[in-house]
Amino acid sequence: MRLWKIIATATVVEAAFGAGALAVLGLGGAASGWFDLLNHLAPLWFGVSILSAPLAGLLIAPGIGRRAVLGAALTGAIVSGAMILPEMARAIGPFGRAGPHPLRIVTFNTWSDNVTPEQVVARIEAADPDAFALVEMSWPFYRSKLRMLSARYPYRTIPKRGCPGDMQIFSKRPFTAWGCSVTEDQARPWVTEGIVWGRTVAPDGRAFTFATTHYGWPFPGGPQRMQMAALGRWAKAHADEDMILTGDFNLTPWSFALWRQDAMLRPLRRQDHAIFTWPAMIARLYKPAPFALLPIDHIYAGQAWQAVSVRRLARAGSDHYGIEATFSRR
Secondary structure (H helix, E strand, O other): OOHHHHHHHHHHHHHHHHHHHHHHHHHHHHOOHHHHHHHOOHHHHHHHHHHHHHHHHHHOOOOHHHHHHHHHHHHHHHHHHHHHHHHHHHHOOOOOOOOOOOEEEEEEEOOOOOOOHHHHHHHHHHHOOOEEEEEOOOHHHHHOHHHHHOOOOOEEOOOOOOOOOOOEEEEOOOOOEEEEEEEEOOOOOOOEEEEEEEEEEOOOOOEEEEEEEEOOOOOOHHHHHHHHHHHHHHHHHHOOOOEEEEEEOOOOOOOHHHHHHHHHHOOOEEOOOOOOOEOOEEOOOOEEOOOOOEOOEEEEEOOOEEEEEEEEOOOOOOOOOOEEEEEEEO
């Protein structure tokens, strides 16, 4: 056998068994946050499994070896496909029709290391939302670039004492109330959950509540579980049919953690489906990432709202893409 074929065959075997094993181990995410980390890469396991099967048929002679490799690839495809395909199907739609006074919002993690924050301003100006929420606002953006938006968005949730300083909500129309909720992890005082919210007016003249948050990374899992529990308590006390909740949740739609959050936040329902938002830029190199790997920024809405469109904004110097959503009143 030629060297290239030996290498190719070994690669296919390793890919098929590796993807299959990792997909199956991800099922342990139902009980363990560490195993659930594998599910964030479920599309990768699915793609590798699907690609491995025909290559195994071409490279491996008929027999038990080929059947074993095909079995591993099929297992990986079935398990990972079951995780991701329902979400992909929801991404197809359908969406509702725009009413006479649609509400447009934007959520954006602007990235604390963003060296071109003026691009974020340009994206927001182009989207022209009625209100937008920013998390992880970089200091250059906070100090200077926001002034470029002040004429169009004169109202914002001014941070109060104890509120997160890197999260704010901006609106074309006045806020009737705003505030925040901050929960500290007693076991880990450096871990907090911050929620910023504001009640303003939609284009139809009726009030709605707009809230945003920012979770930490899903590893280790303890801090994020605390943040999710704190958000759940806050939502249970404050969520109503006209609320819109956005943020960087650092969770993908094919993880058990986000499935639990979706159930916990009902009657709020997640409106984004398979919108890949990270990475947009490569950290430290400040170069555009070739493609986004993870859909981790999300939008929830109460029963009063029907999503008309949910789309990803263009790259804007942040390591996240922003999301724009348009809603109509039901």
